[in-house]
Amino acid sequence: MGIEALLRLHSGLPRQGPGSDASTREALRRLPKLGESPSIVYLGCGPGRQTLVLAREFGVPVLAVDVLAPFLEELERAAEAAGLSEMVRAHCGSMDHLAVAHESLDLVWSEGALYNVGVDQQLRYLLPLMKSGGVVAFSELSWLSADPIEELRVYWELYPGMRTTAANVAAYEGIGYRVVDQFVLPESDWWTEYYNPLLARIERLRAEAERDAALAEVLTETEREIDVYRRFSRDYGYVFYLCRKD
Ligand code: SAH
Secondary structure: OHHHHHHHHHHOOOOOOOOHHHHHHHHHHHHHOOOOOOOEEEEOOOOOOOHHHHHHHOOOEEEEEEEOOHEEEHHHHHHHHHHHHHEEEEEEEOOOOOOOEEEEEEEEEEEHHHHHHHHHHHHHHHHHOOOOOEEEEEEEEOOOOOOHHHHHHHHHOOOOOOOOHHHHHHHHHHOEEEEEEEEOOOHHHHHHHHHHHHHHHHHHHHHHOOHHHHOOOOOOOOHHHHHHHHHHOOEEEEEEEEEEOO
């Protein structure tokens, strides 16, 4: 799939995955207490909505990592507009190549992004980098029903890593974390700031897509994804997991 077409569809949208400031705050409310001046990294920040919530909440600079420079530029502009430039350090690079010392991180946050390198693999990579008592807080696509119908199971072969919440908890604990809390993001988190703006963008790009096959393909796939969610939102969702290194 063309990265240019994907960026045309996605750049400038409020967020690049399901979520809301309210859910970010809900996860913060459930977070075990961290020490003074915690060291915080955001992985796969995209346009950075949540990075700004964290910077405001903790009042310390947050290292925000993403592989796509255009998203980091959006984050820097948003931070400046919010008067939070000093609180954001944008770094263009991959989340599995962090230049940070062992046992140095108090909090790693990542909404809808760890799957890019694989959640289990990334949790394994992070374990030695976390301080004892440090938390990895992230959201991940999860089955909510144990027995989804065939059509849905076949659709999500797109993401073979998808497991039930219980299987995810068991896997994360097997890697060496304690899952101290978890909650399902509300359906409104999929629509208000993610799928609705995306649908509006699709309409705007429709005419252009007639002359651009890569763009047309991305639009069709995205509409299909949204249609599947509309019909089956009770069977899968985003779950926020709070994983602590004891
Ligand atoms: N957390 C943001 C973005 C989610 S989309 C939000 O909720 O709005 C996933 C993000 O992960 C994208 O911005 C993508 O560029 C980024 N990404 C993909 N692979 C990555 C990698 N290996 N390292 C860091 N970021 C990555």
